[in-house]
Amino acid sequence: MQKIGYLLFFLVGVNLSFSQSIEDIINQVSNANLQLSVSELSGEQATIINGTSQTIVSRVQSNNDLAANYIEERLSALPNLSVSVQNFNTNGKNIIATQIGQTNPNDIYIVCAHYDSVTTFCADDNATGVSAVLEIARILSSQCLDNTIVYALWDEEEIGLLGANYYAQQAADETNGNTRDNILGVVNMDMIGYDGDAPGTVGDNEFDIDVRNIANSISIKDDLIAILNTYTFDLDVIVVNPGTSASDHSRFWNQGYSAVLVGESWETNDQTPDYHTSGDQKEDIDFHYMTELTKLVTAYMATKSGLIALDNTVTQTQTELIANSTSGTYQWFNCDTSAPISGETNQVFTPLATGNYAVEVNNGSCTEMSTCFNFSVLSTEDFLEWEVNVFPNPVTSILRIENLTKTEIRILIHDISGKLIETYNSQKELTEVSFNNINSGIYFVTITSETKSSTFKIVKE
Template sequence: MKTFKTTILCLFACVYSSYAQSVQDIIDEVNVDTLNLIVREFSGDISTVVDGNTVTIINRQQSNNDLAADYLVQKFESLDNITITDQAFNSNGRNIIATQLGKTNPNNIYIICAHYDSVADYCADDNATGTAAVLEAARILSTQCLDNTIVYALWDEEEIGLNGSSFYANQAFNNGDNILGVLNLDMIGYDSDPQGQSGDNEFDIDYINVANSSGMKDDIINVLNSYTFDLSAIEVNPGTTNSDHASFWFVGNFPNDAYSAVLLGESWETNDQTPFYHSSGDRYSTLDLPYFHELTKLVTAYMATVGGLIDVDNGITQTVTTLTANQASASYQWINCDTDLPISGATSQSYIPTVNGSYAVEITSGSCTELSQCIEFSTLGLDAFLASEVSVFPNPVKTNLNVAISNNTEAIALDLFDVSGKLISQKRITNKENMFLQMKNMSSGIYFLKVSSSEKSGAYKIVKE
């Protein structure tokens, strides 16, 4: 079992759905900060830690990308409910694949994939962006029960002949795998529209009229039109064969044996692709991050739809004394997140912690078992601030969020969390004149601010415009 360190702070009664229950919830879970961090780490913009060592992944060319592959394995190993395959297909090539079995129809397989190798240093758009989107989809959907099987596949040696995906596709064909759709992501981070300004935000869907590839395209368009995305689709038929989806078209006796597959990426059809293609100028700083975020939300929503999301509520309601699983009529096992161990005897819908700490609940309903996010419980022995003692303003906020505490003479801690519970900002204050947080460059949305001293604490919902 993995360790969940994400927290949400509730000192008074509150409800927090730790992970998504609907496709719209899935969309809301896609985290732009997580995506950006993965792209920066995977394209060598910043260092990262792989197998306990601090490293910088500057180059991912096929003869020099074992470090990149190890990074991907480590990312998948942090997730539950998946089986990891490190698939060596020649002396250098390694496909990194994670499989999440469907609860109802495990033989019905949908694949979301991207290549992770490159032709030069950095190569953020091509294809750290597609890789990051696959990892983000896996992070979110692996917490959910799905009717159908999803394969999260990251291919090697795309740049020298689609070798990794061809090996997998031919093996799957020979095994008779029931692959119902392959969504290939290749370069999804560049759009020439100025960031923060309205633009076309166009993206391509490449397909040909084999198997149900046209139907896949229609299903993606339907998801696009069913929810709110700042995107515009360009349908390309016949689509390019120069990426990994083509490996699934050309298996067996074409076109009779073809698998359904499409490519989704930035709009080459309208000449709006990165000008830094296949060069070391393809850097994180050249990406359109809101566009990248929107495309990742779309593809994750599509995979949740075809995967067949099963509705189990794994949220937790927290009061000052008690944690309660939102899902009724189920089996429960409460977990101590600090030790990753089940709590003996804690098998009721509600749990009353005896010590402050981080807790989660494993919920089993029918054939579906889901684990909630960890909830930080820190109210034992700590008084709450009175409403008259703390003022947080302006709220909604655009730039600086100010905090005022009456009669305060001691150090104050300000901890800001996003709606998923991720710690965004920390500040320790001993001077009243510095009691503010800069939020100008943060994304619009809901945040939670924890204000604490040595004796009192309070949590406040913040709206960033």
């Protein structure tokens, strides 16, 4: 019998991370992320662009290359996205990130916002919309989807909706052998941060859905309201029909596509008082309200794009992290460095240092990343030889575990590749574990209590 020294990763009980339900997707929307993005896009806080600290002092269409670079870098850092810059005139450029659907790649949903402005700052118009699109991309890019999502940030909205108009015309073009893009829905987010109540307080939290009876636009409105009534949001909807044509969604209406505008309530005259002025700054934004609107559109996009049931969940025990997916390939990551951990490609991962860890699971066609788990690594004593005894070794049918500690122990059996085979909890003095259905080979039996841990190398004949 060989006993191997072990480290205890002291976390109470078992923790499960789920990222598959719409509810869980909604809960990933981060108010802090939205605040940071608005601060950086409005130039009220410096950010890292092209590897150096810079400030976005302008998003006016004639001088917004730095903002475009910022958006492109943020999207390019996300998994499962193909990012491109669409130049449509001398100065104008749309930033387009495409997440290809695994089942229906030609069925397209677009979530979009314009990033250009008329003057400095312009936090509400439209750093809020851009920040929401970036947050939605952050969350959904880690998921495998049935349908395609396009995350689009338009340029030159403020001088005639030029960026969206170019994209929509290109999508609808059927000349010279082109095929019309099958865009099933467009949700445009333009000015989603102002609510007349004091920021963060309970109030009306009204928002507008601007819609017209063009293509299936009414259905988008209906779906948004259904989601609003299915999950918990601190929002009240105002339907505006016929809705305004003074934003990018209308250029998709012009091409016969389904589209709506989601934003603060101009219909009730509850829009920012600093519209199109340099007074439009972060201090006027109600980030609770903005977060709720971002959650609503996130839920819509997750619902319509179709979450594929690739299991990216993880079981966390006192001693290890276990990917719950039983098929596919695995790569464990250090969340603190965003780097893959060399050699850690098994279903089970035992960290060697305190930190935050996640697993990337690939099923052959797409990849999903789990949420990050925090581990505190503490040295622990081995069991004394008289406290725990594992026999016989080699084993042919029944492995016996003698526990004289009078405390509950957890028993984990892994094969030589690190794959978890069986787990047991026991307070018995003698626990019998069947090896009858386990193939011949080398296995590791880990026994842990609240204060001690030992691993035993066992041979199954």
